[in-house]
Amino acid sequence: MASKISIEDLAKIRKETLRTMNLREGSGKVKMNVHMGTCGIAAGARKILEAVLSEVETRGLNDIIVTNSGCAGLCSQEPMMTVEVYNEPAPVKYVSLTPEKVKKIFDSHVLKGEIVKEYALALGSETTV
Amino acid sequence: MAYRTYLMVCAGTGCVANNSMKIKEKLEDELLKRGIHNEVSVVTTGCNGFCAAGPLMVVQPDGVFYQLLKESDIPLLVEEHFIKGRPVKKLMYTPPKEKSSIPKMSDIPFFANQTLIALKNRGLIDPEKIDEYIARGGYEALAKVLTTMTSEEVIKEIKDSGLRGRGGGGFPTGIKWETCKRMEADTRYVICNADEGDPGAFMDRSIIESDPHAVLEGMCIGAFAIGASDGYIYIRNEYPIALQRLQVAIKQAREYGLLGKNIFGTDFSFDVRIVRGAGAFVCGESTALMASIEGKPGEPRAKYVHTVEKGLHDKPTCLNNVETWANVAQIITRGASWFSSIGTGDVSEDAWGGSKGTKVFSLSGKVNNTGLIEVPMGISLRQIIYDIGGGIKDGKKFKAVQTGGPSGGFIPESLLDLPVDYEELTRVGSMMGSGGMVVTDEDNCMVEMAKYFLSFTQAESCGKCIPCREGTKRMLDILEKITTGEGTEEDLVLLEELSYMVVDSSLCALGGSAPNPVLTTLKYFRDEYETHVRDKKCPAHCCKALIKYSIDPNICVEKGHGCGVCSKSCPDGAIIGESKQVHYIDLMKCGKCGICYDSCKFNAIYIE
Amino acid sequence: MEADVIDKIIEKHPKEPSSIIQVLLDVQSELYYLPEDVLKYVSAELKVPISRTYNLATFYKAFSLKPKGKHPISVCTGTACYVEGADKLMEQFERELGIKDGETTADKKFSLESVRCLGCCGLAPVVTVGKNLHGKLPSSKVGKILKQYK
Numbered sequence: 001m002a003s004k005i006s007i008e009d010l011a012k013i014r015k016e017t018l019r020t021m022n023l024r025e026g027s028g029k030v031k032m033n034v035h036m037g038t039c040g041i042a043a044g045a046r047k048i049l050e051a052v053l054s055e056v057e058t059r060g061l062n063d064i065i066v067t068n069s070g071c072a073g074l075c076s077q078e079p080m081m082t083v084e085v086y087n088e089p090a091p092v093k094y095v096s097l098t099p100e101k102v103k104k105i106f107d108s109h110v111l112k113g114e115i116v117k118e119y120a121l122a123l124g125s126e127t128t129v
Numbered sequence: 130m131a132y133r134t135y136l137m138v139c140a141g142t143g144c145v146a147n148n149s150m151k152i153k154e155k156l157e158d159e160l161l162k163r164g165i166h167n168e169v170s171v172v173t174t175g176c177n178g179f180c181a182a183g184p185l186m187v188v189q190p191d192g193v194f195y196q197l198l199k200e201s202d203i204p205l206l207v208e209e210h211f212i213k214g215r216p217v218k219k220l221m222y223t224p225p226k227e228k229s230s231i232p233k234m235s236d237i238p239f240f241a242n243q244t245l246i247a248l249k250n251r252g253l254i255d256p257e258k259i260d261e262y263i264a265r266g267g268y269e270a271l272a273k274v275l276t277t278m279t280s281e282e283v284i285k286e287i288k289d290s291g292l293r294g295r296g297g298g299g300f301p302t303g304i305k306w307e308t309c310k311r312m313e314a315d316t317r318y319v320i321c322n323a324d325e326g327d328p329g330a331f332m333d334r335s336i337i338e339s340d341p342h343a344v345l346e347g348m349c350i351g352a353f354a355i356g357a358s359d360g361y362i363y364i365r366n367e368y369p370i371a372l373q374r375l376q377v378a379i380k381q382a383r384e385y386g387l388l389g390k391n392i393f394g395t396d397f398s399f400d401v402r403i404v405r406g407a408g409a410f411v412c413g414e415s416t417a418l419m420a421s422i423e424g425k426p427g428e429p430r431a432k433y434v435h436t437v438e439k440g441l442h443d444k445p446t447c448l449n450n451v452e453t454w455a456n457v458a459q460i461i462t463r464g465a466s467w468f469s470s471i472g473t474g475d476v477s478e479d480a481w482g483g484s485k486g487t488k489v490f491s492l493s494g495k496v497n498n499t500g501l502i503e504v505p506m507g508i509s510l511r512q513i514i515y516d517i518g519g520g521i522k523d524g525k526k527f528k529a530v531q532t533g534g535p536s537g538g539f540i541p542e543s544l545l546d547l548p549v550d551y552e553e554l555t556r557v558g559s560m561m562g563s564g565g566m567v568v569t570d571e572d573n574c575m576v577e578m579a580k581y582f583l584s585f586t587q588a589e590s591c592g593k594c595i596p597c598r599e600g601t602k603r604m605l606d607i608l609e610k611i612t613t614g615e616g617t618e619e620d621l622v623l624l625e626e627l628s629y630m631v632v633d634s635s636l637c638a639l640g641g642s643a644p645n646p647v648l649t650t651l652k653y654f655r656d657e658y659e660t661h662v663r664d665k666k667c668p669a670h671c672c673k674a675l676i677k678y679s680i681d682p683n684i685c686v687e688k689g690h691g692c693g694v695c696s697k698s699c700p701d702g703a704i705i706g707e708s709k710q711v712h713y714i715d716l717m718k719c720g721k722c723g724i725c726y727d728s729c730k731f732n733a734i735y736i737e
Numbered sequence: 738m739e740a741d742v743i744d745k746i747i748e749k750h751p752k753e754p755s756s757i758i759q760v761l762l763d764v765q766s767e768l769y770y771l772p773e774d775v776l777k778y779v780s781a782e783l784k785v786p787i788s789r790t791y792n793l794a795t796f797y798k799a800f801s802l803k804p805k806g807k808h809p810i811s812v813c814t815g816t817a818c819y820v821e822g823a824d825k826l827m828e829q830f831e832r833e834l835g836i837k838d839g840e841t842t843a844d845k846k847f848s849l850e851s852v853r854c855l856g857c858c859g860l861a862p863v864v865t866v867g868k869n870l871h872g873k874l875p876s877s878k879v880g881k882i883l884k885q886y887k
Contacts, residue, residue, distance in 0.1 A: 003384075003386075004385060004386025005385045005386060005387070006393065006394065007272045007276065007393055010263055010268055010269060010272060013260050013263045013264070014263050014264045014266070016260070017258075017260040017261055017263065017264035018147065018264045021254075021261060021264055033252070035252055036370075037334075037335055037338045037339060037370070038331070038334060038335075038338065038368070038370050038371070038855075038856055038857055039331075039856070039857045039858075039859050039860065041370065042857040042860055042863070042870045042872055043857075043859075043860060043872065067255050068255060069251070069252050069253060069254055069255055069256060069339060070250075070251050070252060070256050070335060070338045070339020070340065071251060071252070071335045071338060071339055071501060072251065072252040073239075073240075073243075073248070073251065073252070073335075073500045073501045073502060074239060074498060074500040075493075075499050075500040075501065075857070075858065075859020075860070076497070076498055076499040076500060076859050077498075078859065078860075082252065089196055090233070093234070121237065122232050122233060122234045122236070122237050122240070123232065123233050123234065124233045124234035124235065325856075326853065326854075327854070328814070328815035328816040328817075328819070328853060328854035329815050329816030329817050329854060329858055330854070331854070331856035331857075331858060334856050366762055366799055367852070367853070367855060367856070368856065404758075404759065405758075405759060405762055406799075407758050407761070407762055407793075407797035407798070407799040407800065408797050408798030408799035408800075408853070409796065409797050409798060410853070421758065422755070423755050424754050424755035424756065424757045424758055424785070424793075425789075425793075426792055426793055426796040426797075427796070427797070491858060493816070493817035493858035493859065493861065494816070494817055494820045494821075494858075495820060499817070499858060499859040499861075500859060531816065534816075535816075565816065567816045567817055567820060569820055573820055578819075578820075581816070581819050582816075585814075591796075698877055700829070700832050700833070720828075720832070722825060722828060722829060722832070722876065723825055723876070724829070724876055724877045727875055727876070727877055728877055
C-alpha cells in the first residue's frame with residue numbers, strides 16, 4: 001500500500017508521471033491510448049484494446065505503452081484511439097476502429113512512422129482554456 | 130507601444146503542467162538582462178493543441194515554432210534568435226510532410242468550438258491512475274485550500290466565480306455552501322448527485338468515467354468550506370463502469386491520504402461513501418435522494434425547510450451534482466475571475482445575474498456528430514447543432530431541439546440563435562437541466578415526442594402528491610387520444626389547462642416541470658396538434674393510428690422488378706404478390722411496423 | 738434460499754437499516770430477482786419491517802419480484818433511442834417473442850423489458866441481451882439477434 005503523501009510529494013509525483021505520460025526520456029517509443037468510456041466499450045473498444053495488446057505481443061514489441069482513458073466525446077465515431085509516437089509533436093486520433101485497422105496502424109504508423117491517413121481524424125489534443 | 134517580436138507562450142493546461150509559466154518568467158528575466166525587453170514581448174496564449182510538444186512557444190511575426198522548451202534553453206535561445214537573429218534549429222519543430230494533410234484538432238469544428246473545464250482531462254489521463262490526475266495539476270487546489278485559505282475565503286471564491294448548479298436548477302453554488310455553513314450543527318454532509326436520470330443525458334457518467342478524482346477533489350474542497358467530514362456519492366446502478374472507476378479512485382485517494390484523517394497533515398478529515406441508486410428517476414430530486422440514502426423509498430418532501438438546513442439524517446447537507454463538483458478545483462486553482470470571464474451576464478451584484486463558465490451537453494438524436502461536448506455559456510444553439518454537431522443527419526430538415534431532459538422543452542428553429550444561458554432557456558419554456566440535448570428532425574412528430582416525455586415522467590412520478598400522480602396521467606390520456614385520432618379541439622384547451630395546474634400545484638420539481646414538453650410543443654408546434662385533431666393526420670408520419678403504408682406499383686415493378694424483399698421481411702405476412710409482379714399491402718393484416726419501408730431498396734413503399 | 742450467499746452480501750455492508758437498498762441491489766444482481774423468502778430474511782437481518790422492504794422492492798425499478806429469463810433483454814427507451822425508433826424495436830421484440838414488455842417467455846429463455854437511458858446515446862437505438870450490447874439496431878434485425886441466443 002502506498003503511504004500518505006505530503007504537498008511536496010504532489011510535485012514529485014507530477015514530475016515522475018509526466019515523464020511517462022509524455023513519452024520522454026526513453027520510457028517508451030509509442031503510447032497507444034484506447035478511449036474506453038461506456039459508449040466506447042459499447043462500440044467495441046475492448047476488442048480494439050485486445051487487438052492492440054495482441055499486436056504488441058505477436059510482434060514482440062517492447063517499447064509500446066498501452067493505456068486507456070475515458071470518452072473522447074465524439075460518440076458517433078467510436079471506438080477511438082490516440083496514438084502518440086516519441087519525437088512526433090502531436091498525437092493522432094484514429095476513429096471508427098476495427099481490429100483490422102489496428103493491424104494496419106501497427107504496420108504503418110507504429111513501425112514506419114507513417115500515419116494511416118484514411119483512419120485518422122485529427123492531429124493534436126483538444127484545446128483547453 | 131509596439132514590439133518588433135512577440136513570443137507567444139502556450140498557457141494551456143498541458144503546457145502549464147509542463148512548466149510553461151517558468152519558461153515565461155525565465156524569458157522575461159533573460160530579455161530584461163539583455164536589455165531587449167522593450168523590443169520583445171512575452172505573451173501567454175490558449176492551448177495550441179500540441180500538448181505533447183509543450184512547453185511550446187510561437188515567435189511572431191516569424192512564425193517559428195519552438196517545442197519541448199526547458200528553462201536551461203532560454204539563455205541560448207534569446208542570445209541566438211533575438212539578439213543575433215539566428216533561429217535555434219534544434220529547438221524548432223518542423224512539420225513532417227506527410228502529416229500536413231491531416232487536420233489539427235483545432236481545425237475540426239467538433240473540437241474547436243469546445244472549451245474544456247470539467248472535461249479537461251478527458252481522453253488524456255488514465256482514470257484509474259491517480260498519479261496521472263496529479264500530473265495534470267490534480268489535488269493542488271485541495272493543497273492550496275487546506276494550507277492557505279480559510280473556509281470563508283473558499284466560499285467567497287466560489288461565490289465570485291458565479292458557478293451555478295449544473296444539475297438542473299442553476300442555484301448559485303457559493304450561496305448554497307454559505308447557507309449550509311451558517312447552520313448550527315455538530316455534523317454536516319456533502320453529497321454528490323450522480324443519479325443522472327434524464328434520458329439522453331450522460332455527461333455525469335462521462336466525467337466520472339474519465340476523471341473521477343476531479344469530482345473527489347471538488348467534494349473535499351466543498352467539505353472543507355462547509356465543515357463536513359462525511360460525503361456521499363449517489364450514483365445510478367446502471368453505470369457499472371463509472372461506479373467501478375469511482376471505487377478505484379476512492380481507494381487510491383485513501384492510500385495517498387487525500388481522503389481520510391488529517392489530509393495533508395492538517396486538522397481536516399474527510400471521507401466518501403458510495404451509495405447506489407435503484408432506478409428511480411425522482412431520486413435525482415434532493416430530498417428524495419437523501420431519503421434513498423437513508424434506505425427509504427425515494428419520495429420527495431415539501432421544502433419549507435431546505436436541505437442545506439435539514440437534509441440527510443436531518444443535518445445541514447450540501448448537495449451538488451457531478452459536473453458542479455468537477456468545476457470546483459479548477460476555480461480554486463485558476464481563480465474566480467478567470468471562471469467568471471467565461472459566459473454571460475454579470476454575477477458581481479446578483480448571483481443569478483448571469484451564467485458563468487462552461488456547460489457540458491450530451492448531444493444526441495438526429496445530428497451527425499453525436500457525443501459529449503463542453504461549451505462556454507452563451508454559445509448559441511445553432512453553433513452547437515450546426516458547427517459542433519455537424520448539422521442534421523441525412524440532409525433532413527431540423528425541427529426542434531429538446532433541452533433539459535423530460536422536464537425541459539422543445540425549442541424551434543426560430544429560436545436557434547438563443548444563447549445557452551439559464552435564464553434564456555427558461556424564458557422560452559425550456560431549461561438548462563442537466564444538459565441533455567436531443568435534436569429532432571422533420572420525421573419526428575411533436576405530439577408523439579411530448580407524449581414520450583410525459584409517459585416517462587408519468588411512470589416516474591412517485592405518487593406522493595395528487596397533481597403529479599393524477600394530473601400527468603390525465604394529460605397522458607389526452608395525448609393518447611390525440612395520437613390515435615380521437616382528439617378534439619377542446620382536448621387541446623383542457624390539456625393546456627391541466628398542464629398549468631400540474632406545474633402550479635405539484636410538490637416537487639418533477640411534477641413542476643413535467644408539463645414543459647407539452648407546453649412548449651403546444652406553443653411552438655400547435656399546428657401539428659391541430660392537424661392531428663382536425664384532419665386526423667400526423668404530418669411527420671409517426672402516429673401509427675393515423676398513417677398507412679402503401680406500395681407504389683410503378684416503382685415496385687419498374688425499379689424493383691417485384692423483388693419481394695418486403696413480403697419476406699413482413700412479420701405479419703401482410704404483403705401479397707408473386708415474384709416479379711406488383712406487391713400489395715393487406716391493410717387488414719398490416720401491423721404498421723415499418724420494416725417493409727426500411728427494407729425496400731427502391732423506395733417503392735410510402736406512408737400517407 | 739441459499740442463506741450463505743445472502744449472508745455474504747449482507748456482510749459487505751454496514752449492518753444497519755439504511756443499508757437495505759444496497760443489499761437488495763446486490764441480491765438482485767446475484768439472483769436476477771428478489772424471492773419472497775430472501776426479502777423476509779434480509780428484513781429480519783437488517784431489522785427493517787417487511788412492509789418497508791416490500792415497499793422498496795416495488796418502488797424502485799431495479800428490483801424484480803419475478804424471476805427473469807436466461808437472456809434478459811433490455812430495450813433502451815432513452816430519448817435518443819426513442820427518436821431513432823426504440824418503440825418500433827420494442828414492438829418487434831414483442832412480436833418475435835410473443836410476450837409483452839415486462840414478461841418472460843414460457844420456456845424461461847427470454848425476458849423483455851424497457852429500460853431507462855443506458856447512456857450510449859451515440860449508438861441509438863440500443864438493446865442489451867444479458868451483458869451484450871447491440872447498438873444501431875434496426876427493427877428488421879431483431880430476428881437475427883434472437884437467433885444468436887436460441
